[in-house]
Each structure stands twice: as structure tokens, then as C-alpha cells.
Amino acid sequence: MVTIKNMADMLGLSTTTVSNVIHGKTSEVSQKTVARVEKLLEEYDYVPNISARSLTQNCSRIIGVAMKCRKDKYENMIADPFFGELLGAIEAEVRARGYYIMIYTADDIREILRNVLTWNVDGLILIGMLHDDFVQVKSRYKKPMVLIDSYAPREVMKYVNIGLDDERGAYEMTSYLLEQGHTAIAFLADNMEGVDYVRYKGHQKAMEDHGQRTQEKDLIIIRPGMMEQESSLREIWEMSKDYTAFMCCSDYYAVMLMNYLSDHGVRIPEDLSMTGFDDNLMSRIVRPALTTVRQDVTQKGKLSVEYLLGMIQETEPPEWNVRLPVELVIRGSVRKIG
Amino acid sequence: MVTIKNMADMLGLSTTTVSNVIHGKTSEVSQKTVARVEKLLEEYDYVPNISARSLTQNCSRIIGVAMKCRKDKYENMIADPFFGELLGAIEAEVRARGYYIMIYTADDIREILRNVLTWNVDGLILIGMLHDDFVQVKSRYKKPMVLIDSYAPREVMKYVNIGLDDERGAYEMTSYLLEQGHTAIAFLADNMEGVDYVRYKGHQKAMEDHGQRTQEKDLIIIRPGMMEQESSLREIWEMSKDYTAFMCCSDYYAVMLMNYLSDHGVRIPEDLSMTGFDDNLMSRIVRPALTTVRQDVTQKGKLSVEYLLGMIQETEPPEWNVRLPVELVIRGSVRKIG
DNA sequence: TTGTATGCGTTATCAG
DNA sequence: CTGATAACGCATACAA
Numbered sequence: 001m002v003t004i005k006n007m008a009d010m011l012g013l014s015t016t017t018v019s020n021v022i023h024g025k026t027s028e029v030s031q032k033t034v035a036r037v038e039k040l041l042e043e044y045d046y047v048p049n050i051s052a053r054s055l056t057q058n059c060s061r062i063i064g065v066a067m068k069c070r071k072d073k074y075e076n077m078i079a080d081p082f083f084g085e086l087l088g089a090i091e092a093e094v095r096a097r098g099y100y101i102m103i104y105t106a107d108d109i110r111e112i113l114r115n116v117l118t119w120n121v122d123g124l125i126l127i128g129m130l131h132d133d134f135v136q137v138k139s140r141y142k143k144p145m146v147l148i149d150s151y152a153p154r155e156v157m158k159y160v161n162i163g164l165d166d167e168r169g170a171y172e173m174t175s176y177l178l179e180q181g182h183t184a185i186a187f188l189a190d191n192m193e194g195v196d197y198v199r200y201k202g203h204q205k206a207m208e209d210h211g212q213r214t215q216e217k218d219l220i221i222i223r224p225g226m227m228e229q230e231s232s233l234r235e236i237w238e239m240s241k242d243y244t245a246f247m248c249c250s251d252y253y254a255v256m257l258m259n260y261l262s263d264h265g266v267r268i269p270e271d272l273s274m275t276g277f278d279d280n281l282m283s284r285i286v287r288p289a290l291t292t293v294r295q296d297v298t299q300k301g302k303l304s305v306e307y308l309l310g311m312i313q314e315t316e317p318p319e320w321n322v323r324l325p326v327e328l329v330i331r332g333s334v335r336k337i338g
Numbered sequence: 339m340v341t342i343k344n345m346a347d348m349l350g351l352s353t354t355t356v357s358n359v360i361h362g363k364t365s366e367v368s369q370k371t372v373a374r375v376e377k378l379l380e381e382y383d384y385v386p387n388i389s390a391r392s393l394t395q396n397c398s399r400i401i402g403v404a405m406k407c408r409k410d411k412y413e414n415m416i417a418d419p420f421f422g423e424l425l426g427a428i429e430a431e432v433r434a435r436g437y438y439i440m441i442y443t444a445d446d447i448r449e450i451l452r453n454v455l456t457w458n459v460d461g462l463i464l465i466g467m468l469h470d471d472f473v474q475v476k477s478r479y480k481k482p483m484v485l486i487d488s489y490a491p492r493e494v495m496k497y498v499n500i501g502l503d504d505e506r507g508a509y510e511m512t513s514y515l516l517e518q519g520h521t522a523i524a525f526l527a528d529n530m531e532g533v534d535y536v537r538y539k540g541h542q543k544a545m546e547d548h549g550q551r552t553q554e555k556d557l558i559i560i561r562p563g564m565m566e567q568e569s570s571l572r573e574i575w576e577m578s579k580d581y582t583a584f585m586c587c588s589d590y591y592a593v594m595l596m597n598y599l600s601d602h603g604v605r606i607p608e609d610l611s612m613t614g615f616d617d618n619l620m621s622r623i624v625r626p627a628l629t630t631v632r633q634d635v636t637q638k639g640k641l642s643v644e645y646l647l648g649m650i651q652e653t654e655p656p657e658w659n660v661r662l663p664v665e666l667v668i669r670g671s672v673r674k675i676g
Numbered sequence: 677t678t679g680t681a682t683g684c685g686t687t688a689t690c691a692g
Numbered sequence: 693c694t695g696a697t698a699a700c701g702c703a704t705a706c707a708a
Contacts, residue, residue, distance in 0.1 A: 001455065001458075003700095003701055003702085004701070004702065004703095005701075005702090013678075013679085014678065014679045014680075015679090015701090015702075015703085016678070016679060016680080016703085016704080017677085017678060017679075019702070019703060019704085020678095020703095023703085028677065028678085029677065029678080030677060030678090033677080033678085045478075047452055047455040047456045048456055048701085048702075049393075049456065049458065049700090049701050049702070050389075050456050050457050050458075051388075051389040051390075051392040051393045051398065051457075051458065051700085051701080051702095052389075052393055052684090052700070052701035052702045052703090053701080053702060053703080054389040054684090054702095055387075055389045055390055055393060055683090055684045055685065055686090055700090055701080055702075055703095056683075056684055056701085056702050056703045056704080057684090057702085057703075058684075060389065075430075076423060076426035076427060076430065076636065077426060078416070078422050078423075078425050078426030078429060079419070079422045079423040079426045079619075080422075081417070081419070081422070081619075083422075084416050084417045084418075084419070084421075084422035085414060085416075085417040087416050088414035088415060088416030088417045089414060091416060091441060091443065092413075092414065092443075095443070095444075100440060100453070100457075101440070101441060102438060102439070102440060103429060103439060103441075105429065105430075105433070106433075114385055115438070117339065117385040118385045118386055118387065118388050119388055119389075119438075120339075120387060120388075120389065140383075255623055256623075259622075259623060259625065262625070281417075281419075281620070282619070282620075282623055284597075285593055285594075285597060285620055285623055285624055286623055286624070286625075287597065287600070287624075287625055298414065341684095341685055341686085342685070342686065342687095343685070343686090351694080351695085352694065352695040352696075353685090353686080353687090353695090354687085354688085354694070354695060354696085355693085355694060355695075357686070357687065357688090358694090361687090366693065366694085367693065367694080368693060368694090371693080371694085386685085386686075387684090387685050387686070389684085389685080389686090390684075390685035390686040390687085390700090391685080391686055391687075392686095392700090393684095393685080393686070393687090393699090393700045393701065393702095394685085394686050394687045394688075394699070394700050395686085395687070395700085396700075
């Protein structure tokens, strides 16, 4: 590996001059010298050492992507279609802007924080963080951050969030189901915080606006591992008999359930209508194709990077709480009744 | 951010002593000093600066994951279920071993190389590389490398490869199809190099061993974009009328085609049997579930990291050409005929 | 237009 | 047991 010093020695120049040429500060260097240096640069295919640069400039050109993943839920988060697409979109945009990406996944937020600090990351994209985690990161990491899909209370701390109009998405889906004559609707969610909670609220609101009431028993919480457990699936199957529609918080749950149920003789959508959320690859592959709420995951990733890099270049973000639009995608998994 | 020097000053010690405590070289330091230093370490939650460390030690603790991706094929490679799972598995293992991962995707191998060199990556995992690319990398990058799914000619250059028993997988699948009474089989591949070529060879061999011949027209090459193009799909549909089975080189193609065809009235498997390769998430989701060849992608990723880290620690790899086993998974997309 | 000197945070060598 | 000091590769303030 050639270093600046190597080359300076070869040319009988100082490192300063070589460095200047490398950085295009050619106004301060004579034409002739520039040519000589550039020739050598080419010849040896000089590549700067980022560690050294990072040390002097106190910036690393690394964008950290931190994902808190509950070990009990994911053993391979990146394999999830949603995260895969999101990560891919982030990677593409970061690369296009001349930065690098480093992924930090961990159960423990302190481990993530340690990594972020040790690499002196220039900016951070936080995925799947709850409020407490965010507070902890914020207290030690002082550079720009963007959260994705966060619903941490904004009163406590100002932050940029790139999210979705989750409430509206759920509202529209519920309205659609009601229009199709469904009133016995179960809502299936991961938990009752963050995104899922807001979607549930949208669902509730639509129900109320249409003169329907929601009951606690109509809310089915999918606990980790349930989708792989025969007994839990059977339980859900039993429950399904009380409803005409299952409204799921994610395509993944919708698709997994749909397959389990139809494999056990439940006809979709004749016996039970199903809807998802996200419009993943899966929703298009499954038959009947899944009626779902589309979000533009690639756009989400891209925008996160744009905002983050904007902040790194010291401009205020144009918006602190971005809610990307959402669109109802009607396919074949809902039937009209009555 | 506290530095070693900061702390040394506070304690009236030298950086050497503090550094020694940090690295557990406590045999050279008095109990009392150790305690004092550790207290401060704790108090300020000292985090080392990796750039500085990298500079002195000439190693970065970064494992590079380089993926050459043809722009015309992938706009988001990580979103592909296969790469997503592979990358996730690599990430998990790298993290468990105390290393970090950096992803380099590019169309141009020289860009990848530049990044690898600039970060002084300790080891490299190469995915989707053809022989020429590998030669180019090898000529400039002198640290350990592991290739995944490579079929670069071994005579030219010795290298570690973690791959699959592709030939056998295809052989078994073809044998299975023949047993089920199929002889009019089309083979659908991406191209005729690397993995796909070897799978095709396995297919050919099985055909011959069973007294069948393969003809050039029975080999259908899926060009980039074809899966999204109505006209191409229609063409394939037309072709399908001459066959009783489509044997696809990947689950992705199998699933996409299966859906297109069944949406157009072709009954799977009554009118046409289909098989895939990989045993992705998709193959389990689709109905009828896809008969396919299973590979353990997670194992592939994990093993790659194990081999690579072994080499970084200067031990010879136990094996230069690993061919992971493969398993026929019989589901519902193939019917028995005759 | 070019060169000298210094510092970034860490580790390593060697001397006390 | 502890401490100077140099070195890693690069960028920059300042000097010439």
C-alpha cells in the first residue's frame, strides 16, 4: 500500500503538496507538479487510509444502522423482507453519497451504543427503538440521528422521525372492510406499542366512525414464536370462527396465517377475509393475493439517509416528523358479504 | 469522549499504564493502580477509538462482504431472500466473534476493491464473483478471502470456496421428476456459468443416466427483467405447453412463473409441474407449496465466517473447497403422471 | 508554489 | 512496576 509519504519521497516533494493535489487544491500547486503527482497517483493506484483520515478529521464517513432486535423474535432480522428491503435501500443511498454503512444489531442497546461510539460514526439511523432506548443513545451520542417508524413521545426529546401514516392506513383498511360488509373483524398485532398501537387506533377510529364498537377480545396479540407453534396456530384457527375478517398488522402474519388456515380447510376469502400491512413480496406471491396497505419501504430508507446527511452537513431538517403516505391495495383476499 | 491520555492525566499516570490495564496486562501493573484505572474507566465509560487502534495495529477488525451485483438484475440485492438470509447469517457470526461487517456492493469490481483497500479490511467474503473479478481482487488484496458459491477454475488460483453440492442437487431433482414419469422437462436458468451451469450439468447427467436426452431447446435462459415483462412471461407460457415439468434454478423464478401461469389458467401441478432450488421462504408460502432443493443458507454464511476468521488467525483452512449438502424437499408442485 | 511541524488516539519498544 | 518516546497515515496551520 502506497502512502502519501512514500509518494512524496519518490517525487522529492512534501506530503503537503501531494495531499493538496489529492484533494484537488490545485490552485496552490503548479501545473507541472500536479501532473507529476497525478501520474504517480495513477501508477500506484493510491488509496487513502480511512482510519488515518478519520483520526485527523474526527469524522469517519460511516453511517451506523442500529437495529434493536429482540432475540426471541428474530434470529435473523435482515432476512425479514421488510428489513431486507429497508437495509438495501439505505445501503444504496449511503453508497451513492460516498459514505459507508455499518450495521449494529443487538438485543442490548448498550452494546449498540458502544459500537457506535467506538467507530465514531458520523450519523445514526435507528430502527425499532423504543423510547427508553432512544433516550439512552441520545444521552451519549451527540451527532445526527434519524429514527425510522418511531412513536417515541415528542415532548420529551426533539428528533427526526421517518415514518408512515399508520393510523390512516389502518383507518382506510377498516373502512374498506366495513364497506364490504364485514363487522366481525379481529385485529392481529405484535404488541400494543409504537406502530402497532397506532394502527390499532386507526382501526378503532374507523369502527367508531361507522357506528361499530371494538371490544378487547377482538384484539389478538401475536406473541413471539406463535407463528411457528402448532398449538397457537390452532388456537387462532378456533378464534377465526367468530369472525368474517382478520386484519393483520403485517403481511408476514397475514400470509403465514392464511396458509395455515387454508391448509386446514378454511377457504380464503369465502370463509374468512384477510388483510395485511406493508405490501411485501409475500403479499403478491400468495394466493389469493393479499389485500394490504402499501408502504414504500425503499423511499423510507432513501429519505432517512437524505435527512441524515442533510443534518450532517449542518442544515436543519425540513421536517421533523415525516409521515409517508400509504395506499390501500385491493387484491383477492377480502370478499364482499351480505 | 474520554481518551486514554485524558485519563492518564487525571490519574497522574502514563498512557502506557492505562493502556496496559485496558488490555488486561495487569501482571505488569500494581493492584492499586489497576483499581484506580478501572474505576475511572467505569466512571467515564471509556470507549476505545477504533481508527486509532487500526492505525497502529494495521488491522481494522472489519470483515468486508463484497457483492458484485449487475445493475440490470438487482436494484436491491439485499432484499432478495437468499442474500438477505446469507447476509444476516454472516452478520450474526461476525458480530459474535467480535468483528465488524462492512458491505460493499457495486457493479464495478474496481470500486469494491478501492473500498476494501481504503478500509484495510482484515478479511473478505466474496459473493457472486466471476473468475476475472476474483483475479483482479486477488492481485491487489493480500489478506484472507473466502468465496461463496464460486466455480472459478481452481487450477489458476488456490482459494477457499464455500459452496453447495449443486450438481447433486440438480441430479436428484431430475431423477425425482423422471421417477414421477416426467420426460418433457424444461430447465430454466439465469445463465450458463457458475452455479447455474453446474446445476444444468447435474440435470443433464441424470437425464442421460436414465436414458433420456437433453436438447438445446429445452434450456430456457431467463434474461434480466424477463420476470417483470408481460411479453416474456407470455412467451414462456407458450413454451410451457410442450412440457410436463419446469425445473427452475431458483425458487424465485419458480414462484414467479407459477403464479403467472396459474393466474392464466394453467393448473399447477395438474397441467405443469414445477420445481425450484434453495428452499426460500417463498417456496413454503406459495400454493401448492414448491418442491425444491434445500440448502442451508445460514450454515453457508456461518461457515464462511468461521473459515475466514480461521485464516486471519493464521491457521490453514481445513478444506479448500467446501460443498455443503443438499436435500430434496418434496411438496405439492409436482404430480405423478402416466 | 512548496515545505515544516504538529496533532489525531492508540500501541509498542525500550529504558528507568 | 512505570514512563518517555516513537510510530501508524493523513490533514492543516503556518512558515518560507
